[in-house]
Amino acid sequence: MNTSKKQASIFSGVTLAALAAVVLMPLLLPSATLATEILIFALAALGCNLLLGYTGLLSFGQAIFFGGGAYVASLTMIHLGFGLLGALFAAMIAGAALAALVGLLAIRRTGIYFVMLTLAFTQMAYFLAYTLSDWTGGDNGLLDVPRPPLTLFGFEISDLTSSYAFYTFVAVMFMLIFVFARRVIHSPFGTTLVAIRENEGRASAVGFSTNHFKLLAFVISGGITGIAGALYAMLLNFAPLSNIELLMSENILIMTIIGGTGSLLGSLLGAGSIVMLGDLLSSVWPRWMIILGIALIAVVLFMPSGLWGGVESLIKRWKERRSGASEKAAKEAEAK
Amino acid sequence: MSDYILETEQLGLRYGAFAALGSVDLKIRRGTIHTVIGPNGAGKTTLFHCLTGERRPSSGKIRFDGKDLTRQPAHKRVSSGMSRSFQITSLFQNLSVRENLRLAAQGRDGLGALAFWYSDTHRSKHLEKADEVLDRIKLTHLANTDAGDLSHGQQRVLEVGMSLCSDPELLLLDEPTSGMGVDDIPVMTKLISELGKDHTVMLIEHNMKLVMSISDRITVMHQGNILIEGEPEEVRGDERVKKAYLGESGS
Numbered sequence: 001m002n003t004s005k006k007q008a009s010i011f012s013g014v015t016l017a018a019l020a021a022v023v024l025m026p027l028l029l030p031s032a033t034l035a036t037e038i039l040i041f042a043l044a045a046l047g048c049n050l051l052l053g054y055t056g057l058l059s060f061g062q063a064i065f066f067g068g069g070a071y072v073a074s075l076t077m078i079h080l081g082f083g084l085l086g087a088l089f090a091a092m093i094a095g096a097a098l099a100a101l102v103g104l105l106a107i108r109r110t111g112i113y114f115v116m117l118t119l120a121f122t123q124m125a126y127f128l129a130y131t132l133s134d135w136t137g138g139d140n141g142l143l144d145v146p147r148p149p150l151t152l153f154g155f156e157i158s159d160l161t162s163s164y165a166f167y168t169f170v171a172v173m174f175m176l177i178f179v180f181a182r183r184v185i186h187s188p189f190g191t192t193l194v195a196i197r198e199n200e201g202r203a204s205a206v207g208f209s210t211n212h213f214k215l216l217a218f219v220i221s222g223g224i225t226g227i228a229g230a231l232y233a234m235l236l237n238f239a240p241l242s243n244i245e246l247l248m249s250e251n252i253l254i255m256t257i258i259g260g261t262g263s264l265l266g267s268l269l270g271a272g273s274i275v276m277l278g279d280l281l282s283s284v285w286p287r288w289m290i291i292l293g294i295a296l297i298a299v300v301l302f303m304p305s306g307l308w309g310g311v312e313s314l315i316k317r318w319k320e321r322r323s324g325a326s327e328k329a330a331k332e333a334e335a336k
Numbered sequence: 337m338s339d340y341i342l343e344t345e346q347l348g349l350r351y352g353a354f355a356a357l358g359s360v361d362l363k364i365r366r367g368t369i370h371t372v373i374g375p376n377g378a379g380k381t382t383l384f385h386c387l388t389g390e391r392r393p394s395s396g397k398i399r400f401d402g403k404d405l406t407r408q409p410a411h412k413r414v415s416s417g418m419s420r421s422f423q424i425t426s427l428f429q430n431l432s433v434r435e436n437l438r439l440a441a442q443g444r445d446g447l448g449a450l451a452f453w454y455s456d457t458h459r460s461k462h463l464e465k466a467d468e469v470l471d472r473i474k475l476t477h478l479a480n481t482d483a484g485d486l487s488h489g490q491q492r493v494l495e496v497g498m499s500l501c502s503d504p505e506l507l508l509l510d511e512p513t514s515g516m517g518v519d520d521i522p523v524m525t526k527l528i529s530e531l532g533k534d535h536t537v538m539l540i541e542h543n544m545k546l547v548m549s550i551s552d553r554i555t556v557m558h559q560g561n562i563l564i565e566g567e568p569e570e571v572r573g574d575e576r577v578k579k580a581y582l583g584e585s586g587s
Contacts (some may be wrong), residue, residue, distance in 0.1 A: 010455075030554060032440045061585075099488075100445060112513030183452070183453065183454075183455075184452045184454055186455055186456060187451060187452045187453065187454060187456055188442055188445070188449040188450075188451050188454075188456050189449060189450050189451055190452060191435070191442070191453035191456045192436075192439065192442065192449050194350060194428075194431070195428055195431075198428040198429065198430055198431060199426055199427065199428050199429070201422075201426055202422070202426045202427065202498070203439075203443075204410060204411045204421070204427065205388075205410065205411070205414075205420055205426070205443075205444055206419075206439065206440040206502065207411050207412075207415060207443030207503070208411060208443050208446070209409075209411045209412070209416030209445050209446065209447065209500060210411075212447060212450060213449075213450065216450055216452070220452070226369060270527070285574075
């Protein structure tokens with residue numbers, strides 16, 4: 001990494017690639033709903049990636065923030081009459097607050113004990129949601145979640161009832177959060193997170209109080225994941241109990257790992273491939289998760305930096321070959 | 337301003353019945369290179385860990401620049417003006433040499449580095465500091481190499497360089513030549529004596545040639561206590577020191 005070089009703007013490079021993907025997806029995929037689902041899970045994977053890829057924290061708590069965001073957005077819309085943006089804001093705050101709570105206790109331990117604590121919190125949150133069925137609908141899920149129209153300063157911009165309109169809204173949210181995440185990564189805070197991932201002892205020795213940094217990483221991750229959960233509830237008009245299950249945490253982690261930890265585009269790629277794989281295979285074969293298992297094993301064994309890492313090395317090889325070819329052509333021209 | 341930058345007062349650390357540190361009164365004068373030596377198990381590393389904040393002493397006090405920081409956690413001592421290197425090289429292996437140093441410079445900001453809303457290159461003072469240290473430790477030509485790809489000798493130099501980035505008043509170096517080849521040791525010796533001009537340096541070291549050539553003061557430790565303290569010539573000639581190293585304790 002060359003830090004002396006003038007840093008690329010957070011609006012160029014991979015941001016443009018993400019923008020291209022966001023524009024092309026609804027055109028190439030069979031439905032806008034599928035594309036929306038991909039972007040929502042890409043957001044959840046993005047939040048997870050901040051913890052796993054950049055800070056080195058394997059958190060099984062992501063379902064708490066996802067499910068928590070979904071419930072809070074739904075409940076504030078149903079009972080308090082919150083609008084679209086208000087509900088999303090409430091979900092973000094809820095996700096961040098839940099993450100602060102989980103983070104505060106879990107980061108007191110490191111390694112395997114940290115992982116176990118996040119697992120325990122997810123189990124607790126699940127049974128809490130199951131028990132509070134008056135609020136969450138329990139096993140049946142929270143029904144009749146509205147999708148309010150998008151209004152800004154009293155003007156209705158879109159009613160978001162068509163799947164393409166909602167996709168456009170989610171896509172704008174995704175791009176805003178994507179740029180925000182890049183800002184975070186290339187900030188003093190983000191570079192310190194990488195230092196903590198690389199060598200926590202040294203990070204502390206040069207003066208960083210590492211627990212404060214881990215906690216803020218949790219809060220930001222929770223806020224993003226909470227927004228993803230809220231958007232998911234609005235997409236389905238329904239907040240199922242499975243949002244807050246351990247399986248949801250696993251899915252988010254698998255998307256993050258398969259896509260590639262430590263790269264934001266990887267999260268989009270990971271979410272895209274898993275959601276599409278599920279969509280394609282679940283109708284043909286109910287045991288399609290077996291294939292997911294095989295895919296995960298293959299990626300971990302043969303592509304340690306994930307699908308995005310694979311794509312990157314292909315691009316690199318192609319560039320090398322091209323520059324090699326042009327050099328050869330230049331030499332031949334010289335010889336003549 | 338006191339003559340001494342660091343003072344310990346009856347510093348002790350017990351593990352059950354075993355006293356790793358008995359009662360140590362160490363005074364480090366401003367602007368000197370002060371070396372702590374002693375045979376294995378003398379308590380040098382325990383003393384070092386108490387000074388850096390890794391271990392909490394069970395008795396006694398540590399005063400830095402007149403302030404009591406006996407109970408201050410390790411990371412806070414950096415902003416007080418104290419900085420350390422590790423005996424076992426501890427770098428950010430997958431980051432470039434320059435980024436290693438830049439992060440170390442950023443460390444002095446403490447919680448200020450929680451800022452996530454602006455670019456890390458926006459405030460260039462940390463980068464400037466990194467480049468200044470790069471020049472000083474003569475690794476500028478390797479600025480963009482990953483720290484993990486450096487030779488062992490270069491990694492040891494970078495290890496010391498990391499502790500320079502926070503503009504410390506006191507440098508604590510834990511066996512800077514640990515594991516270094518004979519050819520690299522003169523480089524380290526020169527670097528430390530250079531640093532001694534701008535900083536107070538306290539180091540633990542085994543390489544006697546280096547110790548005798550650069551130290552202003554030497555403290556010899558033995559069985560958790562200070563045996564003697566003096567200038568290199570005094571220590572070199574002392575009978576008790578010879579005995580301690582030959583293992584004739586108690587006779």
